[in-house]
Amino acid sequence: MKTGWLPDDGANRWIEPLLALAVLLTGGYAIALLLVRGGLPQPFFYQSFDVWMDWFNTAFWAHNPGAYDAWATLYPPISFVYLKPLTWGPCYVANEGWYSRDCDLWGRFTMHGWFVLNIFLTGLTFLKIDRRTALFRSFVVCAGMPMLDALERGNLLMACYTCYLLGHGPLLKSARLRMLFVGMSINFKIYLVGTLFAYAVRRRWRWFEGATLSVIAVYVATWAMVGAGTPKEIITNLVAWAGATSQPSSFLDLWYATTYVPVVSLLTSQSFPILELGGSDLVELGAMLLPLLTHSVQGLIVLAFVAAWLRPEVVPTYRLVNLAGCIAMITSEAGGYVQALITLLTFFEPWRGGRGIRIAIVTAYIVSLSGDIYLGRLFTVLQGGFLNSGPVFYTYHMAIGPFLRPALILLIAASLSCTTMRAVWRDIRTQGWKDRWRFRRDLPLLTGGAPNTETA
Template sequence: MSEAEAGGGRRFWPLLPEILLALAVLASLGMTAAFFLHHGYLPQPFVLDTNDTFMDWFNTAYWANNRGIYDVWRSIYPPLSFAFLDSFSLHSCYLQSPFYARDCDRLGRATLIGFYLLDVVLIWLSLRRIDRVTAPWRTIALGLGLPLLFTLERGNLILACFAFFVLAHGPLLQSRLWRGLAAAVTINFKPYLVLPVLELAVRRRWRMLELAGIATIALFLVTLAVVGSGTPGEIASNTANWIVFQSGQVWNEVNYSTSYAPFLTMRQAQVPLLDFVPSRTIETIEFAVPLAIRLTQVMALAALVAAWLQPRALPASRIAALLLGAYLVTQSPGGYTQLFLLFLVFMEPMKRPGPSLAILCAYLLCLVGDVMLAPVLQITSTSWLGERTVDPQFGLTYGHFARPGLIILIVWALSLDAIAQVARAHGASRPSLGLAAA
């Protein structure tokens, strides 16, 4: 065997697990497509309301084109979302209902699909710059996996936000100004994305953090002036109202979650879950869930403290993943928010056990579809995608229990590896806790 052949073999065998996992994602996508062609609707964990496809986009766009965003609809989105959708919608389509607008607004649908395609391209370009060998397989998993497809089916504004997230936290932009502006856009779309930006504080990159903060505030003020409403007080008040509303939406929360926290409200669920789940299981969940969440928070905090001591020992993407992962374990802003975490995980090399385990979990989270444990309800509704009447059946699935657990495993794997890397770096040279270079 020649040296070139031997080198090729050494590159292939470590890559084999990623190839197989990417093919598994493709196979799961094929099975979901076959299910859709046969039944006329998308299976779990896609949303129960089969007539609601794209409506995260068009419900929001309806209010972007009409009055009452914060006092009638009581939105919790910052003004950027409405300024953006107002710019990318046909105003004449929003004189009636949001459902009418979905069929009428060709610009809105084209923008939605366009951002999905842009997201896939940016994923490919970013991962290819990091590692050309693993990029195709990780791009397949992210681009055709459940989190991004779920986001597309919902028409959630994460489609637009994610493009800027990749620019802010990926390797494509080198300019501090442009990275700061991209980070500002992500925060103004989804405020919880301030968490990965705080990696700048952990690494003591104060000038970059200041730039991102100024850009975030400036963009908020500009869009506030454009929209004419959406002050911090209005958003805070509506958020409190939203939390109360969400407490009555347990099934939607459990269906596709990043956290086990929604399981704590199962006893109060409107769906009679106790008819399908033994009470002892519920009691075990109520004991184990808070313990798992707290221990994971402690582990992530320990890794972040370690990173503060050795700010150069870990890449920025790792610290951002720990900050975001600890939040997603604590509560779920929606299953599609995994997308941000998985992108950060796929920037890791599969070298040590910790990152390798995290990457394995990331691939598993990209598998499309689910396997039902127990049916809970069946309804008759109209499928917008299938253009016919359907009888979807939904229930408890393996994914309800597995996905939050995989997020926990990612946080633990990255945290333990971070602590080990910091300990190794600390043994080699003990840093000064002064200001790091900006």
């Protein structure tokens, strides 16, 4: 068996290394701008002083009561249980805000330590999957734009990512531990709840039941620890949040969007003079075509699930988990960093998996490029920067990313869906239906583990 650090699969010997080099160069450019200019470039967050505040704002409510009534958060209680030991309580006595970030050196250390832990686990995971692409894929997942954005925000996606990786990756052998991590990942980011159904479609009933129970158990345990975060509180806050986000949006919502929801909202609202700039034809066309495009890919994912239900043995579980995550992430805007979850599972796919797989892998590299292509300058403001502890001249640009990036995410989902349907179609054509009784001895749902002894 040949070993080495370069892929040996025809064109892929060069494609993945070159794309990884492009990710390295764009990431290096962003860091160079931070060192020279004092702030990270677009599409990193547009307020230079707000660095890491997803971590420290949440930490305040981990050390103080009122997360669900005063802050009206949507985070399940696990977020506060997680952050409490990882941040220094005496720094959170007055009010949530930037002073806590200055005070809490332990919190800064643990946040970056968690990022490094993710690198460790990601490297080991990809070394287990395919040693020849491990270097490039693990580098791009860990140092690509989505994960750097999560680090810049200090977002709990980093914790969710760890659980997602351990729950769906090959590192852990214990099924119970993996189910626990799946449950924790869903508790960290509720929109991942659809990933449970990947197991049901694959007829892995024990996994489906175990992971579902794990979600419930983790929620109940952390709810008991925090003493707040009842389902009623979370639903009330969710309804209030949905009402607030249904208001007309600003162009800042486009900043690092992964869906067309902000674009359509901007086209149909009066908050930005898009009608004057682009004309009514453009607005009407965009408002019609973009939702149509999104709904088409959602339909493709549903069809892929139906196909996988017919022939679960030809579709890997991680792909169904990825598609289930994709359908949530293309339907509602959850932040640009969620792309780290999509690229992670897309990179589980082998390059030889087919044309659709190759398109998805290359697209995953492209969405990991740090930076954007600017269409035009909007305005420049003087901000107080945090990372440079001084002033920053920050220029806001209208960029191509918010229009292109959602299309790339849709392309990944569509490619994986088409590949799934093609694999099922090919299996049906070659094998027909004669062996479809092969699942007759499967465990039926909710039996408590008793095998089905019924004969066909």
